[in-house]
Amino acid sequence: MATLPDLSLSPEAKAIVDKISAKRGPMRGGPYASLMHHPGLAEKVADLGEFLRFNSTLPGDIRELAILVTARSVNQAYEWVAHARIGQKEGLPNDVIERVRTRGDLSALSPRYAAPVRLVQHVLAYESIPQALFETVRSEVGVNGVAELVALAGHYRLIAGVLFAFDTPLPDGTPAPF
Numbered sequence: 001m002a003t004l005p006d007l008s009l010s011p012e013a014k015a016i017v018d019k020i021s022a023k024r025g026p027m028r029g030g031p032y033a034s035l036m037h038h039p040g041l042a043e044k045v046a047d048l049g050e051f052l053r054f055n056s057t058l059p060g061d062i063r064e065l066a067i068l069v070t071a072r073s074v075n076q077a078y079e080w081v082a083h084a085r086i087g088q089k090e091g092l093p094n095d096v097i098e099r100v101r102t103r104g105d106l107s108a109l110s111p112r113y114a115a116p117v118r119l120v121q122h123v124l125a126y127e128s129i130p131q132a133l134f135e136t137v138r139s140e141v142g143v144n145g146v147a148e149l150v151a152l153a154g155h156y157r158l159i160a161g162v163l164f165a166f167d168t169p170l171p172d173g174t175p176a177p178f
Helices: 011-024 030-035 040-054 060-073 078-090 094-101 111-124 131-165
Strands: none
Touching: 011 040, 030 040, 030 131, 040 131, 060 078, 060 094, 060 111, 060 131, 078 094, 078 131, 111 131
16 A cells, blocks of 8 residues: 655645635545645646536536446445435435446436446447437537536546545445445
8 A cells, every 4th residue: 555655735735725625625535635745736636626526517416427437437435435425415316326336237227317327438448439329418418518528537537546546545434335
């Protein structure tokens, strides 16, 4: 396990922590606590994450479904736990969350969820998006929404890598989801 040195923050780095925490709440572990060992990098990663989470054109349930599919694809428990709760708050049905968690049949999801899931799965598999699927998703969320789904998959795979690399534990008392 990679162990990061104790963190000593400059005034500039503390300002970055404050900026990140303003949208996300106190930094108590998670990917940004690790990334703060390189404050400039943490800020840039957080800026993209903030845009994707808080300024997205996607409906919240679709956005969180894309994040959960990404987290489950690499078995990232911390990311899963955080975004399953957010998904519920955004109206993502519990049965959809559970189907992703248990690796159930996602093709049986309602069209609202099945097409974005398939698009994210293509991205995660490093495959081109079939034109018919692109058109289906575009008709629901627009071209910007398609671009955001692609970026969400890549961004949250990056976040998963940070969480794995520095062995970020689940919050105390949180059971492992898988």
